Amino acid sequence: MSSMFSDLGLHEAILLLPEITMLSGIVALILIPNLGDATMRIPLTRIRVPVLIGGTRFDFTSNPRLPNHVTNAVLFLAFFYAALLLNPTNLSEYSLEGGPGIGNLLVVDEFSRVFTLLFTSALLLASMATATRMPAMHDVTIPQESDSPETADSKVMALIDNRRQVDFHILLLTTGLGMSLMAMANNLFMLFVCLELASLSSYILVAFHKEVDVGGEAGMKYFIVGSVVSAVGIYGMSLLYLWNGNLDMADLAASWSAMEGIDPLAGIGVGLMIVAFAFKVGAAPFHLAVPDAYSGSSSPIAGVLATASKAMGFVALIRLLVIVTMPSSGQAVWMLAIALIAVVTMTWGNLAALTSDNPKRILAYSSVAHAGYMLAAMAAIGSGLADASTTSMILTAVVFHLLVLVLFKLGAFLVLSMLEAEGRGHRMEDLHGLAVRDPAIAVSMFVFMLSLAGVPPLSGFLSKLLMINGIVSVSAGTGPASATSVLSWAQGVDPVFWLAVAIVLNSALSLFYYLRIGLVMFFETPESDSPLKSSPSLEWPLSLRSVIMICATLTLLFGIGPMSESLLDLVSSAVDSLLSS
Amino acid sequence: MIDDPLSVITLVPLFMGLALIVLPRFLPKSSAEGLMRVSRNISMGIALAVAAITTLLFLGEWGSIDWTDITQGGYVLQNEAVNLIPSIGVTWKVGADALSFPMIWLTAILIPISMLVEWDAKRGHLFFPLLLIMEGALLGVFVALDLFVFYVFWEMTLIPMFLLILLWGGEDRRYAAMKFFIYTFTASVFMLIGILVMYFHTEAIAGLGSLSGHHFDLVAMTAQENLIPSEGLRHFVWILLLIGFATKMPSVPVHTWLPDAHVQAPTAGSMLLAGVMLKMGAYGFLRISVTVFPESTLVFVPLLIVLGMVSLVYGAWVCMGQTNLKRMVAYSSVSHMGLIFLGIATMQPLGIAGALFMMFAHGIISPLLFAVAGAFKHHYHTLEIGSMRGIAHHSPWLAAHMMLGWMASLGLPLLAGFVAEITILIAFWMTYGWLVLLPALTLIITAVYYLNSMQRTIFESNDPEKGILPESLQGEEPSDLSWHENAGMLTLAALTALFGIMPFIFWDMMSDWSSGFVVDTMIEAMQAQEWFP
Known part of the structure; x- marks a missing residue:
């Protein structure tokens, strides 16, 4: 164990730049809000040296939104570094001769860096949205003895609220750090x-x-x-x-x-x-x-x-x-279990979402259903019928799906977050007439729903098509070619094929609740006519509203055209880097 | 000149329409208002330019194409395929042939006409750009030779039409828009599943589908020998596709969205809905189902005849009981769409060409009917047929257009509808003999309901001085058509007469294409199945 970190040098530091950024972000979050104008007098002199910790806080350090800004900046930097490291030439330049490993616990390759991108972008979006959600007040003072109990209480609450900002953002960063390291773990213990x-x-x-x-x-x-x-x-x-x-x-x-x-x-x-x-x-x-x-x-x-x-x-x-x-040939032991879990998961998720009336619950169950789709694709790998290129394609589809989910699943949650900011968002009625109140947000939400349902040309379709394609291409060839009727062909085909059918049927089923969310936004009368608070949430250029619209645009752009192709290339080389190691 | 006119006429209206809607939100207020004021004129300008380009293409002034020489499988004006998503084999590939070109021309002509008819629409800064988006989406359906792109445009047509009904519709617009959306969207999901099954059977071609090993290229799918080997699966896919196409056409029993959508839609929306959107169903059916799966089509000919007959007879029968003008015209559309199925079911070059001509002729007649109905609503504030008498006295222009439209729709010789009906009936007689009596007799029902309402609304008058005016006018004197309504309807009327007197303008290329289609694609399948009607 002692040798594990002995060879940590500049190269490893560069390879781990996103994690180091997040780590220093955590330290910064602990330190910066405590900075003040405290000074220390050097004994026996009249010279006062600023010690920074303690005293009255500066204007910028007492800003309760500061942790949010720091977190945004840190996550953006981490995202940026991870994107830089994704370039294979950059990776290999800083890798040790023995490979991209660090110690024998971590391995920095394109695969793990793609996931760092995913984690940091998801957390960045969440952190941006949080700015308007967590109550915080400027210019809160410490309660005085002359205050009435109510005033004192409210002051204390405001102080606690401000304090909570720091806690929340530190937790966001530790989540990011844990996830990012976990993607690189090369050892089950480290992974856990x-x-x-x-x-x-x-x-x-x-x-x-x-x-x-x-x-x-x-x-x-x-x-x-x-x-x-x-x-x-x-x-x-x-x-x-x-x-x-x-x-x-x-x-x-x-x-x-x-x-x-x-x-x-x-x-x-x-x-x-x-x-x-x-x-x-x-x-x-x-x-x-x-x-x-x-x-x-x-x-x-x-x-x-x-x-x-x-x-x-x-x-x-x-x-x-x-x-x-995964055995080198033949069916994996876990195949049947995963296939079963997949079918149960997607069906259960969709049925539960159909009967739910809370948009957040619907999205939660839809998330369960999507896990089912991806598990079905994994089961196709385990069937042992997939050759190396098909395995790589299926994994590409799964990773691509996870990546674009950040855009349209998290985007949908951000829309709900805007509703929550005005104390709603837990009932279907809260979405009623959103198109009247804020057309751009309603259109974005509609795009997210269609993409979740897998409607072309959105990115949700591309990833789902690739997963189905993977399952079909490993299994369809097993059906007897001589079969004249569907029934005799269906009897001969490998059971894996039915996973594809299950995905298609479940997607058709899921359309009902996705469209329901879409339609109530356009058809029902809103409970209040006031426009949605297009809060100038962050005191920097991107408001939550434009972030949502960017998500919607990217949902389309990653579904068709050159951007989708380059993302697919990226994912597919990342998957190859995983499989070749 | 432009190398790739089809892409231009598809994408320019689409993006210009989007830009006209989105831009004012980002511009400073004064220039945004300026842009909104001229967006109607810009939209009209673009629509006219597209119409001009399409007409020039047809006349051979541009690219000098011999339209009669296109056989099935051969496309003109094809572009160099552009890769959209190479990993799953999606390309931007466009082309036209005798099946799609009349539809392309029809769309290009109808958009400016419908803009003209609703020149005074409220919220014009949204209305006219939406029509432009509609034009791009519709043209996209007709020019796309890639099933993915085809499907995307197919769905995209829903959105502007849905918004047209929702934002400019009548009292029940929410219900109608929702029904329209749910029906057509659900049906197209079936179609998508069918397309996906076809997709998974394609063989890899170089450079396409680098990740999936399949492609969406329709031309290559058609060329691939025996695309789906299993006969049962082939039939299954054919049925899935039929559900999508028949709902759009619409055919009984999935037609019920149409009357509601028509009654609630604004005039321009109705015109495009009846004129072009319904034809998407027939077009897709011929382009994909019949072309790629001729064997299954032969097997399901009885189904086609039943669907066609039921739509024809039921549509006409229901028309007789309608008191709402738009609803009556909508059901007459269902009836005429039934004839298209019958024309295809003959499996004769004559019948298929008749079906093609029906698509085109109905595409200029029904917009005229809906323009008339819309104007009627506009000037008389009602759509009830029995509520007024003698409009010929009050609004002679309106009455004249109404007469001409109804005459054309019931198939008066020398008007466009007659050519289509007579050829389909002849071909049907050639194939099925005396079974032709049923569709032929239905034409009498058509005559009954049109002549009946004609008598009741246009002519009959209890008081020769005034006629009876509907109560909704509240004693005011109705006005006649405004100049822009009249101009639009006159153009449509002129086209109806033109293609009635000189059907050969499009007929030649249609019949050549149909003969080539039957000889190249169907004969082999017919012989294999020993199919002789």
Whole structure:
């Protein structure tokens, strides 16, 4: 262990620049709000040296929005660095001769950097949206003795609110740091530690939302279920450790492929870890805390859970299923389980969303359904029918889907966040007549819904088509070519094919509730005619409104045209970097 | 000259329309207001330019194309395919042939005419750009040779039409717009699934579908021998496509959105809906279902005949009971669309050419009918047929256009509708013999309802001085057509007469295309199935 960090040098520092940025962001968040004009008199002289910590705070450090600005800047920088590092020449230039690894715990490659992009962009969007959501006041003073109890109370509350700003943004950054490190983890232990760092932060973020009564309850429920599931996962990991003696993924993969039959220790260990990760992606039947957590937390945080947190679960699943336990030929042991979970997840999610009346719950269940689609694609990899290029295509589709989800799923949550800012957003009626109140936002929301449903030419269609294409291309060839009727062909085809049918049917089913959200915005009479607060939320150029519109535009641009192609190229080379390692 | 006129006439209206809607929101107030004031004129200018380009293309002044020499599978004015999403094989590929060109010309002509008819529309800074977007989307459907692009444009036509009904419609516009949207959107989801099954059966061609190994190129799909080998799956896909197309056409039993949408839509919306949007269904059916799956089409000919017959007879029958002018015209559209199915079901060059001509002829007659109905609503404030008598006395121009439109619709010789009906009936007789009596007798029902309402509204008058005016006028004297309404209707009337007297303008290319289509595509399938009617 001691040698692990001994060779940390400039190169590694550059490779880890996004994480270092986030880490220094956390330090800055702790320090900067405390900066003041305190001075220290050098003893026996009259010279006063400013010590900065303590005293009366400066104007800029007492600005309660400061943590938000710092977080935005830090996340943007981290995003920017990750994008720079995505360039393979930059990566290889700073990599050590032995490969892109750092110690033997982390590996910095295009795959992990694509996910850093994903995590930082999702958190950046959430952080931008939070500016208007968290109450904060300028010029709050400490209560004086002369104040009446009410005034004193309100002053204390305002101080607490301002203080909470720092806590919230530190938690956002630790979530980002945990996720980003987790994507690079090359060792199951490291992976789990980072996963827990991100998860624990996100439990608190869910409970942070005290605007509604259920916020605390949601956080508590999410925390309890999450920690139980983590315990299950850690138990599974300990079994794997018992079996193999270490948790290095390459070593585990080698032992797994050398294993004859299935060692019970290894099999149970992997099964328990799948449970832990399936909770993270929100797959049925481990998804039951998901709708409560989403609807209890503030919308930006729900958006982070639905995109970044889900992506984190999928990184873990991809590493565990495709890298560690995928046999070189034949069907993987987990294939049937994942396929079953996938079908149950997407059907359950869609049916529950159909019967729900709370837009946040609908989005939460739709997020469950999307996890099902992606798991179905993973099951197609496990079927053993996929050759190397098909595997790469399916993984590309999954990662691409996770990336564009940030645009349209989080975008939809941001729209709800605008409604929440005026104390609404928990009932279908709150969306009524949004087109009258704010046409641009309603159109954006409609684009998000269509993209979630998978309507061409939006990016949601492109990714879904690629996933279906992957499943069909591994399975359709197995049907008897001589079959004359659909029935005889269907009897002969590999069962994997039905996953594609399940996705198509579920997508058709999901259209109903997505269109319902779209239609109530245009057809129903709004409860109030006042235009939506187009809050000049951030004291910098991008208001939340324009951020939402940018998301909608990108949803289209990543669905068709050169931008979609370059993103696909990026993802596909990232996936190749994962598979070749 | 421009190398790629089809892309230009599709994309320029689309983006100019979008720009005219979006730009004023970003400009400073004074220039935004200036732009909004002229956006009507800009829209009209672009629409006229598109119409001029299309007409020049047809006359051969531009690119000198011999339109009669296009056979099925051969396209003119094709562009160099531009990759849109190479990883899944989507390209921007456009082209025209005798099937699509009359529709392209029709769209290009109808847009300026419908703008003219509603020249005084409220909120014109939104209305006219929306019509431009509509034009781009409709042209996109007809020029696209890539199924992905085709589907995108197909869905895109929904949005401007939906907004036209929702923002400028009558009292029940919300219900009508919602019904319109849900019906056509749901149906096109079936179509999308069908297209996806076709997609998964395509073989990779170089440079397309680098990631998926498939492509959406319609020309290559048509050329691919036996695209879907399994017969059952082929039939299944054919049915999925039919659901999408038949709902758009619309055919009984999925026609119920049409009367509601028509009654509530503004005049220009109705004109485009009946004139071009309904034809999208027939066009897609011929372009994709019949062309790619001739064997399945032969198998389902009885279904086509039933759908066509039921639409024809039921539409006409329901017309007789209608008291609402627009509703009556809407059901007559359902009836005429039934004839298109019958024409295709003959599997004769004559019948298919008749169906093509029907698409075109109905495309100029029904806008005239809806323009008349809209003007009627505008000047008499009602659409009830029984509520007034003798409008020939009060509004002679309106009465004249109404007469001409109804005569054309019931198939008076020397007007465009007659050519289409008579050829379809002849071809039907050649194939199915005396079964032709049913559609032929239905034409009598058509005559009954048109002549009946004609007598009741235009001529009959209890008081020769005044006629009976509807109560909705509240005693005011009705006015006749305004100049712009009259100009638009005169153009349509002139076209109706022109194509009635000289049908060969488009007929030649249509019949050549149909013969080539039957010889190249159908004969082989007919022989394989020993299909002889």
